[in-house]
Every structure is written in structure tokens, then in C-alpha cells.
Amino acid sequence: MPSISGKTIGRLCVYRRQLQRLRDEGKSNVYSHQLAALTGGSAAQVRRDLMAIGYRGTPYHGYRIDELSGSIASFLDDPDGQEVALVGLGNLGRAILAYFDGWRPHLTITAAFDVDPGKVDRVIHGCKCYAIAKLESITRRRKIAVGVICVPAREAQTVAEKLAGGGVKAIVNFAPRRLHLPDDIYVEDIDVTTALEKAAFFALEHKRQPDSKAK
């Protein structure tokens, strides 16, 4: 089947966010080239992506913002809502928790886990904390299918296996380690270190050859 690419999924998320913004500004429709400018792509790419989810605009009027928004939502979101489990309440874990506190109701971090007994049973940024020992049983019982790993690199693999054991099907991994898991489990790596080193490299290129246009 014409399975949809991960890159397209990512862009659809970005389009949706911009659409909400446009709607807040009172706009009711939008052209592919406007969305492209807003998201840093090309107009043709926007059209291709929207084609993938089957929503069709109309020439001369572009896309209806509310309809398109709804179309993306019904493609991306679980109508029953989805819960997320976060593991690791260090600085980064707590920041992520704060970041998503009061987020969309259909995608919420509803359980956090840490080894530190001082954090267990407290509520941090609106989220109840549990001991890691309870990870598998809680995710399984509540059918949580999405996990976020914010533990130190050394413990990432162990935690990932516990999440998988608890029935989690997709993981956002902040630890700088490749996770080794059954390949029906989706892993989205967020590698902050690499991102910084990459940026540093391109800044350096600039210093090495002060002329060329990079990107």
C-alpha cells in the first residue's frame, strides 16, 4: 500500500501548527505557497503532502483552514486520545514535563517515572510520578503506547526494554544511545549533542571559508 513517509508525517504536524496560528489570526483559507513560506518548504511539497492525506483544495481559493485542520487531525490523532509515559525526572525530564503541561488534551503525558524515591508519589508539573518498578504494569494496564526517555545514556536501553515490555509502541529518545528494540517499535531520536556539534561544524565552515553560501 502507498504507505506514507515519516518526513511527510513530520511536516503535517508542522502544517497543522501553522494552520492553528492562522485560524487564531482570523484567516479562513490559505494557499500552498503561503504554507510553504511559513514552514520553510516549497509550494509543490506542501501540495504533495496534502495530497497524501487525501484532502483536496480548490484552485483559486486554496485550502479551507478549518477543513484542512480537521483532515490532518483525523489522520494523525487518535479520537480516543493518547496517553504518554515519561521516564527520567532529571533537569531535562522535568523541562519536557513543563513544556507539555496543559498541552492538547488528546496527547498528554499522564505518567512519569523515576528511581529517586524523593520524587515518587509527588505531582510534578501536573503529572503523577511513580517508581520505575511500576513502569511495565502501569503502561500495560493503562494501555499507554507512547513513551519518552529522559534518563542518562547508561540506563536508556534498560528503560526502553521495560517500555516495550509494557506494550509501548513508539518512543521519543533523548538519550544519546541507539536503542536496540524489536523493529515494530518506532523510535524517534532527539540528539541534542549531535545537533549542537553539527551547528558548531557549520559555524566553523564559515570561519574556514568566509565567502560561500552554506545550508
Add this chain to the structure above:
Amino acid sequence: MPSISGKTIGRLCVYRRQLQRLRDEGKSNVYSHQLAALTGGSAAQVRRDLMAIGYRGTPYHGYRIDELSGSIASFLDDPDGQEVALVGLGNLGRAILAYFDGWRPHLTITAAFDVDPGKVDRVIHGCKCYAIAKLESITRRRKIAVGVICVPAREAQTVAEKLAGGGVKAIVNFAPRRLHLPDDIYVEDIDVTTALEKAAFFALEHKRQPDSKAK
């Protein structure tokens, strides 16, 4: 010239990290297929990437870890070291600061900026904080070429322009906004929201068709 791809740069960073780990374990050489297993790529890809920086291994012995490490370092790193400026000391900004505290000496966050007068002139996680008003002058005076944006989305564009105005050439952007900058400035977006939504989507796919092998 045979300009090197951004994806390759990213993988080189990852290889290097794994190499350091192997060296800490006392290993002295490594094969392309081992490095591949450790980083989640293919052996052929590892060889291609290493080819790109000109380091050559030897058949039957693979690559010398110390030499290869050094080779990557001399390709990626500025021998004079590089300073990084971080803007926005909310939860996320402070977490990033802590994350990189005591990081490699050649790439260090040495200046942080925030609007909150309560944070200005303090030292947070080993980093001195300044008022945003001083951003341009400080980055320019200290020739800082790398910036990290951790401010709320609304202020991201303004801050990005100030960084660019201060001579910064590469930016790691945590704000969920496309930055509009001269195109000789490199931007690496870290979009946590999109990452989570993407993961949620793939978890949902799993629920919709409980059979297929995804990724």
C-alpha cells in the same frame, strides 16, 4: 568541491561518540560493521562516511580507534575551541545548560541571556547570565559563532535576528517556529512537539493495523 552532506556530518558526530566509548572500554580498533551496529546504520554507509573525511582503514584490522577519533576531531572541531551562547533561561534552557555543563572543553556554553532581571548577573549551571540587551555586543566582542534558542515561540524570530546581528553563524533552535534569516546562517531545528506527535502517530498506526512491521 565535493561538499560533504549534513547527514554525514551528523553521523560522524555519532561515530565519534561511540569511538570514545569503545576506547574507554580499552578497544584499539573497530570494524565498519561494528560501528554500524552501534549506530544503527549499515557497514557500507559507515565506510562511505569515513571515506568522505579521507581517513582510510586497513583490511582485516578495520580502523584504529585513536587515529580515526583524531581524524574526525580535526575535521569537525575548531582547534581554537568554540564558544556557544544560549538564549532563554526557562525550564528548557536551564536543562540544556545543565546538560552541557562540563562538556568537552572545545565546545562550551559560555554565555547565557534572559529578559528576567532576577537571573541576570547570576551564574547558572556554571554559566554567567546577561541581559538580552547585551546579546549582540557580547557575541560580537567574543566572536561567538554558535547560538542556542530556548525562548518561547513568540520571541524566537527577534532573538534569532539579534544573534545574527551579533555575528552568530549557526543556531540550534528549540522554538517551534521557522526562523527567517539570511541563508548563509545554518539553523538546526529541534522540534520536540513534532517528535512527540510523530511518535504518537506511529503508535496509533500500530493500533489501527495490529499486524504490520512499521518503522
Add this chain to the structure above:
DNA sequence: TCACATTTGTGATTTTTGTCACATAGTTAT
């Protein structure tokens, strides 16, 4: 009504990225 301007949808094409497969070269064992 008819020419014209604007924008979508998509086949065709290009560019980028990754994989294959094999010649080459180092190593071991007999």
C-alpha cells in the same frame, strides 16, 4: 461571452541518499 490571471493536482524528471557487490589487500594456516 471570452480572454486572462491565479492556483491546484500530478506525471515526469532531477537530485539526493543509501545499498550492492566485487576487486583489492592484509592475515592466517598449512
Add this chain to the structure above:
DNA sequence: ATAACTATGTGACAAAAATCACAAATGTGA
């Protein structure tokens, strides 16, 4: 020696992603 292995380096190839470019659709205005 030389035969049998093992691993690299790389040209050839395949797959994926992005772009081009134009027909079809829609609206505008004389």
C-alpha cells in the same frame, strides 16, 4: 609459497525525496 578468510574502498545501481512544469479548474473583468 599458496590457498582460504576477512575487511576495506568504491563504481554501479536502486530507492527515496524533492522539484519542475503543465493540464485542468476556478475566478475576474471587459
